[in-house]
Amino acid sequence: MITRMPQKEWTNREVSGLLENLAAALQIKDAAKNKFRIIAYENAAAAVEHSTSELKDIWEEGKLDAVPGIGESMTQHLEELFKTGRSKHFEEILSGIPPATFELIKLPGIGPKTAHKLVTNFKISDTHPLEDVKKLAREGKIKDIEGFGEESQKEILETIEAYKADSQRLLYSYALERASEILNWVKQQKEATRVDTLGSLRRGVSTIGDIDLAVATKSPQVVLDHFVNFPKKTKVIEKGSASASIVIPGGIQVDLMVQDPASYGSLLQHFTGSKHHNIALREYALKKGLSLSEYGIRNLAPGGVKKVGTQKMEKFETEAAFYKYLGLEYIPPELREDAGEIEAAKEGKIPNLIEISDVKGDFQIHSDFDIETSHDLGVSSMEEIILKADSLGYEYLAFTEHNPSKGEHNVNQIIDLLKAKREAVDVLNYSFVKTKCKSVKKVFNSLEIDILPNGELPVPEEGLATLDFALVSVHSSFRQSRVEATKRVLSALAYPKVKIFAHPTARKLLNREGIDLEWEKIFAYCVKNKKFLEINGDPARLDLPDFLVKEAQSRGVQFSLGTDSHYVGGLDNMQFGVLVARRGWVTKDKVLCTQSLDAVEKLLEIR
DNA sequence: GCCGTTTTCGGCCCGACTGTTTTCAGTCG
Numbered sequence: 001m002i003t004r005m006p007q008k009e010w011t012n013r014e015v016s017g018l019l020e021n022l023a024a025a026l027q028i029k030d031a032a033k034n035k036f037r038i039i040a041y042e043n044a045a046a047a048v049e050h051s052t053s054e055l056k057d058i059w060e061e062g063k064l065d066a067v068p069g070i071g072e073s074m075t076q077h078l079e080e081l082f083k084t085g086r087s088k089h090f091e092e093i094l095s096g097i098p099p100a101t102f103e104l105i106k107l108p109g110i111g112p113k114t115a116h117k118l119v120t121n122f123k124i125s126d127t128h129p130l131e132d133v134k135k136l137a138r139e140g141k142i143k144d145i146e147g148f149g150e151e152s153q154k155e156i157l158e159t160i161e162a163y164k165a166d167s168q169r170l171l172y173s174y175a176l177e178r179a180s181e182i183l184n185w186v187k188q189q190k191e192a193t194r195v196d197t198l199g200s201l202r203r204g205v206s207t208i209g210d211i212d213l214a215v216a217t218k219s220p221q222v223v224l225d226h227f228v229n230f231p232k233k234t235k236v237i238e239k240g241s242a243s244a245s246i247v248i249p250g251g252i253q254v255d256l257m258v259q260d261p262a263s264y265g266s267l268l269q270h271f272t273g274s275k276h277h278n279i280a281l282r283e284y285a286l287k288k289g290l291s292l293s294e295y296g297i298r299n300l301a302p303g304g305v306k307k308v309g310t311q312k313m314e315k316f317e318t319e320a321a322f323y324k325y326l327g328l329e330y331i332p333p334e335l336r337e338d339a340g341e342i343e344a345a346k347e348g349k350i351p352n353l354i355e356i357s358d359v360k361g362d363f364q365i366h367s368d369f370d371i372e373t374s375h376d377l378g379v380s381s382m383e384e385i386i387l388k389a390d391s392l393g394y395e396y397l398a399f400t401e402h403n404p405s406k407g408e409h410n411v412n413q414i415i416d417l418l419k420a421k422r423e424a425v426d427v428l429n430y431s432f433v434k435t436k437c438k439s440v441k442k443v444f445n446s447l448e449i450d451i452l453p454n455g456e457l458p459v460p461e462e463g464l465a466t467l468d469f470a471l472v473s474v475h476s477s478f479r480q481s482r483v484e485a486t487k488r489v490l491s492a493l494a495y496p497k498v499k500i501f502a503h504p505t506a507r508k509l510l511n512r513e514g515i516d517l518e519w520e521k522i523f524a525y526c527v528k529n530k531k532f533l534e535i536n537g538d539p540a541r542l543d544l545p546d547f548l549v550k551e552a553q554s555r556g557v558q559f560s561l562g563t564d565s566h567y568v569g570g571l572d573n574m575q576f577g578v579l580v581a582r583r584g585w586v587t588k589d590k591v592l593c594t595q596s597l598d599a600v601e602k603l604l605e606i607r
Numbered sequence: 608g609c610c611g612t613t614t615t616c617g618g619c620c621c622g623a624c625t626g627t628t629t630t631c632a633g634t635c636g
Contacts, residue, residue: 040608071609080612109625111634147633151626212636240624255636270621275636282620287612293621328635 002306010082012048015055018090019045021102024095024112028101031113043069046276050337050547056082063381100129107159121145160423162251171509172251173576175201175208181252182230183213189226193261195356198271203333204579206542207509210253212271216264230505255414260546263295265316269296269323276338277331284342285326297325334582339550351587356578358588360595361396362389362571364471364502364534364562369424371417374405375450375475380568382428382443383436388568390437395597398444399425399561400471400502406458415463421445422466443595444468444606448502453477455491457498464497469604471534471562473502478515493531499604500560500592501526503536503543511540530603532560532592535584537577538570549584550578560592 008014023041026034047069048055058064059082065075079086097116104115104124118124122141124132137157143150170178176197182515183195192215196202199212202520206592211412217223224244228236237245237253245255255266259267268276271294282292291298296315316322328345332353335341344350366378367385378385382399391458401421404414425445433440448471449457457464457472464470472492480488493501507514526533536543544552549559559581563573581591588594592603601607 034608037608039619043609069609073608109634113633147627149627155626238624242623245624270636273636278636279620286620291621295622 008085010056012051012055015078015081016045016048019048022090024102024105024115025097026052027112028097028116029093039355040069044074050276050339060099079350098124099126100124100132102315103129104133107156107163109155109159117145117147118142126209130160130163145489158407162285168510169209170206171539172201172204172206172208172469172542172579173573175211175252178252178254179211179213180247181232182211182248185230185257186213186215186223186227189223191217191222192226193217196268198255198257198268199273202272203274203336204461204583206546206580210255213254213256213263214267214271215256216256216261216267217258218260220258220260223258224256230254257294259294262317263315265318265320265322266296267294269316269319272319272333272336274337277336277341280338280342281326288326290326291604297322332581332582335585337583351585353582354578354586354588354591354594357574358594359394359456359561359574359578360597361394361593361600362563362565362574363444363446363500363560364395364400364536364564366401366448366564366566367399369399369401369421371401371421372409373402374407376566377401378566380565382424383432384568385565385571386428386433386437386440386443388571390440392571392574393439395439396442396444396600398438398446398468398562400446400448401448403447403457403459411460414459415466418447418459418463418466425473446470448473449492449498450475451488451492453480453488455488457492457495467497468606469499470495470497471500471502472498473504474506474515478506478512482514482516482518485515486521489517489522490525493525493529494607498531500532500534500562502534502562503538503541503564505543505545505548506532507541507543507545508543509540514543519551520555523552523557526558527556528551530558532558534560534562535577535580535586536562536564537573537575539573539576542576542580544580544584546580546583549580549586553584553586558590558592560587 019041019509023038023045026038026041047067051067058067059079062068064078065072077087077089081090098119101115101119104110104118105112118133122136134157137153141152142148142156143153179201180195186192187196194216196214197212198214200208201211215223220241224239228239228244228246230246232248233246234249235247237247241521243255243257245253247253247348257267257271283290289300292299296313298313314325316325323330329348329350331341331345365385367382368378368380369382370377404417422445428443433443445468447467449459451472451474452458453476489501492498505514525531533544535549561574561577563570563577565571592600595603
């Protein structure tokens, strides 16, 4: 049977999905025989998923086998795939396994073996496999197959029913709020001596799947009992002697791990991950004859023979001590992605990452000054915002309302509006700032200007002249080709007054992908022409995304931080932008808003 | 199938939890 496959573009996501399916297929066919081949395919899938460049571009440059995890054989097959749209070898591995199997694997709790057993025992359709399995579970037919039972049948039904509603990830800020709520509940139990977040939350990932928490305690059972009694829980998934899982409203899963305070550092390290960081770390340790786990570090017998239980376990109260024992510098959670951090730690070259206390100003704020924009105006007054910035200890800030709408104003009206705003900001600087502020010394008059589809700006030169500097950003025509969009952005950045490219991908997390640009060109242009890329701290944006920040900083790009606040409380979102910068290996000297007022004015060529 | 601070051959991370079992397989993080 030949079915017409949808035309694939072979994005990294699609390629890594294919490689994962190949690993699953090998597992189904003969897990024992293929044991290490499976690992190889899984590693390759992870490498592709985490690659900052598109694999297809890497292939075009002929550097496919330079990607760690992709060797001679896979290079050959991927090449065939990119050239012809298919690979004979891959198809052979997948042959005989109905596509429905790979759909079922996406369900939590269902792996390759279970999925395949279901698909082959019943005639599960490729068109709506989930509905088919749901029906079978409802009719009580699944429990009769060998290896299944009443419990697993019920579990499968519940999983499928919850799947669609819960497949959404959470914004980091939202997950952090929920986590704090639960940690406050856990702390009420006095036996919990220390609590922390774990997993992607602790690493500061922009979107979160589920919430992982840690507790140090001498009485694990007492703490776990208390945890599963969290008032808002909707379900207890499991409860053992070392961990428990509950579900809270919204279908959010919360896992809690407990550990004796003497080994708490090991636990934090283990469950903070990432998985790939841990795998790389354990491989590194093993070469030194050390075996790592959430309990500590075990010295293996000479010769590397593992005799579990016969060797003394070295325990660690702190993560710093754990890494030190391995001969490594401490690695901040934000860097633990197996992206070169272990090598850096070996050489003592972990960067001194930017911290929230380094920030001296916010360079994207929308006040309620009515500039007659077609976008959204802020709701707080300039005075309120300045006082808020002062309470944060900032030295400066910039008002960056959207430009006046072009459709409803003629050129002269736009110039008049901008002159009025210039005047308002000048008055604030001469009086309000001097008399009411402790730390704020200057308010910049700026503007967030739309980049029109053709790369022009909807503000005339005389309007631009009223500004200290301008931000530019994309708010329309998101579907241009990469080449076209790049040209569009570069021509906007060429205006001398334009200093900052704001929320560069224009993505909206969990909602909109954002634009695709030729990033190498953008980065090179910014370095050469002293333009700054914004790291937007709005929790739904977090844009530039962390992986592009890392790429940009490695090429010498400098950054600006802005919260994109539309009300005073929004200024507190700076922490999220800083987290993204940290995940991108950014040090404070690479960030505009950590510099002194003098330095900022020089960098922005204001004086 | 990949890879190199013991190795181009011989290795390849570690443990908890659940359900269906009576010593283990599958899944997860």
